[in-house]
Every structure is written in structure tokens, then in C-alpha cells.
């Protein structure tokens with residue numbers, strides 16, 4: 001059955017909802033067969049290439065929004081721990097350029113500047129755009145930004161400054177979103193995705209598994225993203241943050257996480273599918289298995305705490321028989337030796353949010 005779903009996806013035919021649901025229920029004995037089928041689809045469009053993405057938290061904490069999973073929301077302050085890093089001012093242009101240099105040194109294809117905010121202020125936009133122009137003039141790296149809700153003018157300004165892709169996750173289904181966030185709507189987020197597209201930027205739009213959503217919520221998210229024709233889908237797994245309303249939510253089971261990634265691959269055969277935040281915590285020893293449905297990962301940690309080091313990620317990619325995809329589109333072998341001591345020791349994993 002899984003092979004037949006791969007054939008269907010490769011032929012460009014959208015899976016039925018029941019077929020996508022069946023993927024989420026694949027028996028443990030069939031997990032390897034399922035991953036093999038998803039890999040056939042992934043290999044047809046991405047070969048054995050893995051792209052590394054690096055996040056840079058340009059402005060940490062004190063966000064006025066109330067996303068229930070996020071430790072950077074000011075609404076959760078006083079409930080234990082708010083942002084573990086506290087509130088920090090916007091980084092400077094020099095800081096951001098230096099961050100891009102470090103990302104480039106890890107052989108990352110993409111560098112993403114992120115701010116904890118409802119939407120970018122004029123001053124923050126000026127900083128991001130100035131950094132984008134300098135980074136684009138200095139090195140070959142794809143540039144992404146995740147700055148919250150946009151207007152048409154702000155989207156156009158970012159595109160003109162050289163931002164290639166904008167991230168704005170839908171997180172979950174429209175139905176479940178109001179259980180998680182009250183300060184803006186799921187429709188607000190869809191509107192920003194449309195503005196990104198109209199401005200000519202690639203769209204990076206994903207979600208989080210483990211928000212207490214039903215199976216139908218997860219399927220709705222996958223099919224909505226297909227309808228929106230997004231270019232990139234980051235799939236996060238909840239790493240419940242202390243002090244947030246979701247602090248007590250259980251961790252996603254590793255096998256379910258892999259089945260969810262396979263489901264997203266079948267529904268999004270050509271899309272840049274990323275195993276994103278919560279990878280290390282959720283998948284543990286099975287992390288390399290995620291490379292069979294997904295073609296990209298974050299390295300060098302997440303927004304408020306760290307993740308696997310570039311050295312560990314290069315080693316995993318090499319050991320699993322994959323290779324790196326660079327911004328130039330060329331492939332090169334992963335090189336854990338060259339990554340040694342590049343950024344210091346591994347830190348605890350956490351969840352990227354924006």
C-alpha cells in the first residue's frame with residue numbers, strides 16, 4: 001500500500017484524506033516500508049541532498065502575542081519561566097552579518113533572521129533589510145526572515161532587500177488554532193502568507209505536532225498547506241516549555257513523528273520538507289530516519305535554546321549516506337571534522353517559534 005501511495009504522489013496525484021490518515025496509522029512493523037516509500041518520493045525531487053538551515057533569534061522575548069507553546073510570549077511571564085533568555089534588544093546589523101558568516105561556515109544553505117514580535121516595527125525592518133543587503137553582497141547563502149504579521153509594503157521591502165523566503169507558520173488547523181492563540185487569528189496568518197507570495201518571496205509555512213490537536217487537525221494543516229502552494233514546510237514537534245500553558249503536554253512519540261513526516265511528504269512531494277524543532281528531543285536515536293521523508297534540517301540550535309551541533313549533524317548526514325545541498329545548488333560531502341569546535345558544545349534542544 002505504501003508503495004502505491006508513493007506511485008500516486010510521484011504521478012502528481014493528491015492523496016485522499018483517508019490515504020493520508022492511513023499513513024498516520026501505519027503499524028510499527030511497516031515503518032521501514034513506509035519510510036522507504038516516502039524516500040522514493042523525496043529522492044525523485046531532492047536526491048540524497050540535505051540542506052542545513054540556521055536560525056538567528058534577532059530579537060528575543062517580550063512578544064505581545066500569546067501563543068500557548070511559546071516561551072517568548074510576555075503573556076506567560078510570571079507563570080514559572082517566561083523567555084529563558086529574557087528580553088533582549090534587537091541585534092545590530094553587524095551581529096546579523098556575523099551570524100550569517102557563522103551559518104555559512106557550517107555549510108548552511110539558508111540563514112533565517114527571526115524576531116519575537118506581532119509584526120516588524122519600522123526600525124526592526126530597517127535593521128533586517130540593511131543586514132540582508134550586506135549578507136547578500138558578501139556571501140552565497142539563501143536568506144530567510146520570520147518577523148510575524150506583514151503588510152504588503154513591508155513584504156515588498158523585504159523582498160527588495162534580498163530576503164528570499166519568509167516564514168510564517170500556521171501551526172495547526174484553523175479549528176484548533178483558537179485553542180492555542182487568542183491575540184491573532186489563523187486567518188491573519190494566512191493573509192501574511194498571501195502577501196509573501198504577492199511580494200515574490202518563497203513561502204515557508206509549517207506547524208507543530210503535539211499541540212493537543214486531533215488527527216483531523218493535522219490532516220487539515222497538511223492539506224491546507226498544499227492548497228496554499230507553499231514552498232517549504234517545517235514540521236516541528238512540541239518541546240513543552242516550562243511556564244507556558246502547554247508545559248504539561250506530552251512529548252510526541254517518535255514513531256508517530258516519523259509517520260507524520262511521511263504523510264507530509266506524500267501530500268507535498270516537491271516541497272522543501274524540514275524536520276524542524278523538537279527533532280533531537282522527539283526522535284533521539286531515530287533522527288537519521290527523518291532524512292528519508294524530509295530533505296532539510298535546522299542545525300546549530302533553535303531560537304531560545306540549542307540543538308545538535310553542526311558537527312553532529314554533519315556526522316549524521318554522512319553516516320546515513322546523504323550529502324549537503326549548498327545555496328549554489330551544488331552538493332558536497334558532509335564534513336564533521338571541519339565542524340569540530342566551530343560553535344562550542346551541544347546544548348539542549350528546543351522549539352523554533354515564530
Ligand code: SF4
Nearest residue numbers: 063067070073116354
Ligand atoms: S510564537 Fe512568535 S508570535 Fe507567538 S508568542 Fe512566540 S514569538 Fe510571539
